[in-house]
Amino acid sequence: MHRPLLIAPSVLSANFTRLGEAVALVEAGGADLIHVDVMDGHFVPNLTIGPPVVKALKRVATVPLDVHLMIDNAEATVGWYLAAGADMVVVHVEACHHLHRIVQTIHEAGAKAGVALNPGTAVSAIQGIIGDVDVVLVMSVDPGFGGQAFIASTLGRIRDITAMARAKGVQPRIAVDGGIDEHTASQVVDAGADMLIAGSAVFCGEDPAAAVQALRTAASATLV
Numbered sequence: 470m471h472r473p474l475l476i477a478p479s480v481l482s483a484n485f486t487r488l489g490e491a492v493a494l495v496e497a498g499g500a501d502l503i504h505v506d507v508m509d510g511h512f513v514p515n516l517t518i519g520p521p522v523v524k525a526l527k528r529v530a531t532v533p534l535d536v537h538l539m540i541d542n543a544e545a546t547v548g549w550y551l552a553a554g555a556d557m558v559v560v561h562v563e564a565c566h567h568l569h570r571i572v573q574t575i576h577e578a579g580a581k582a583g584v585a586l587n588p589g590t591a592v593s594a595i596q597g598i599i600g601d602v603d604v605v606l607v608m609s610v611d612p613g614f615g616g617q618a619f620i621a622s623t624l625g626r627i628r629d630i631t632a633m634a635r636a637k638g639v640q641p642r643i644a645v646d647g648g649i650d651e652h653t654a655s656q657v658v659d660a661g662a663d664m665l666i667a668g669s670a671v672f673c674g675e676d677p678a679a680a681v682q683a684l685r686t687a688a689s690a691t692l693v
């Protein structure tokens with residue numbers, strides 16, 4: 470029995486002068502969440518947005534905000550994103566010294582908590598936390614930029630994480646982020662993913678709403 474697939478367009482690839490319109494378009498296409506990429510120029514080689522923009526997005530979004538913190542020392546600032554209205558906060562296993570503490574902080578604020586891991590990080594790094602999170606976010610590119618090519622070895626990693634969850638009797642969402650398009654969407658869902666994050670495939674074409682629908686159709690074909 471499959472849970473409904475979640476699709477979270479990443480506004481990183483949207484027109485930053487018209488973020489409200491971007492959110493409305495993908496919501497019209499059936500987006501389940503809005504994915505917000507926070508980068509600090511330190512953990513990843515790019516700087517994007519921070520709490521004020523999360524707060525602004527919260528005012529216009531009708532679906533939950535999924536805030537992906539690609540930042541060092543997230544323990545120090547996670548509260549800013551929670552206060553700004555994040556409904557889900559995902560932190561990186563590589564960037565947090567005290568994962569359980571930060572997951573607890575996120576849950577105490579009433580938000581869902583996720584842990585992300587980079588393509589080069591051993592899957593075993595999340596053994597100790599997988600039972601405590603709502604989402605495992607499997608990076609399928611090295612984080613920092615939109616529009617990068619999907620790393621094919623991610624498929625085996627998704628299978629390993631799905632098996633790890635099953636062995637522990639837990640059912641976190643398995644999200645995949647990076648290089649997701651109609652082709653890779655079906656592959657990652659076939660491997661066990663049930664949440665897709667896509668930036669350029671949604672926002673770099675003519676019709677973001679149709680792109681969200683196309684991703685769902687492509688991914689759902691493997692679920693029947």
Ligand code: DX5
Pocket residue numbers: 479481482504506537610611612613614615616617646647648649666667668669670
């Ligand atoms: C990458 C970000 C992604 C990014 C995905 O570091 O975490 O969320 O927006 O962009 P695409 O879908 O273009 O790979």
Ligand code: ZN
Pocket residue numbers: 479504505506537646666
């Ligand atoms: Zn992301």
